[in-house]
Amino acid sequence: MRRAESDFPPASPPITLYGEFTQNSNRRGRWAVNLTEKDLVVQRLASAPVGRNKVVLSLRDCVGCRAYREDDKADPSAYFAAYFYPLRKRRWMTSAPSRQRVEQCFRLAALQDPHANLEEAEKWALILLCFLHSVPLRHTDSVLLNSLPHPCRILLFVNPQSGKGQALTLYNSHIQRMLNEAGVIHKLIITERQNHARELVKDVDLSQWDALVIMSGDGLLHEVINGLLERPDWEEAVRTPLGILPGGSGNALAASVHYYSG
């Protein structure tokens, strides 16, 4: 059902994908889906006036996407899902807007051939990823795939005792899913005691990881930095990107970093 694109000549007008699909969550209606460099526009195909059933999701709020088939061998459908976290106003006027998860999942079932449906879903996912990573769409799919950055790999330390003892629950309820949606490969380390993270960081093979992330309060990040500084290769090791997810009680550093980075 795609309308424009395929050979992607350099001087062509902006590339968009267009399709008409059912949604995974609602198979009765049909939706017109338009993917551009800037947004994903989803509009219900119905007699209602234009605009009433239209959703415009900015790709700036998109963390990732995937194409897949379900286990049901009798069903030839494939799915294309994209994950967004747009800022939404809270109900109370006084509280600041917060990011809330929006999943758009479409069922591609135009053909009887499951492989062809999956290929089409993969094409949507590939082009969305190219838009997210600003990869110019001038090549074949395989070249495009190779032009995408390799998936980010992080070592994630969660302190189950920090704050009110909810860091691990938050990881299970929010973080794990967000990382998967964003295509971030991660290894979870649940710290068992004081200095556990420090000892591990002292010896870990840093070439395996793009970043070290802690989910705790400020104390665990200090431990990780101390571990890096105790390594023989500390000068290089200390350049490893670090991340902090608020899991402690005060979370002063996480709040400052996120505030100053916008």
Ligand SMILES: Nc1ncnc2c1ncn2[C@@H]1O[C@H](COP(=O)(O)OP(=O)(O)OP(=O)(O)O)[C@@H](O)[C@H]1O
């Ligand atoms: N499983 C564990 N049991 C007990 N202590 C731990 C464990 N894992 C890590 N720690 C230690 O807990 C200390 C305190 O953690 P952290 O400062 O990160 O959280 P917090 O004090 O709860 O948060 P905040 O700084 O926001 O008040 C860290 O220095 C770390 O060494």
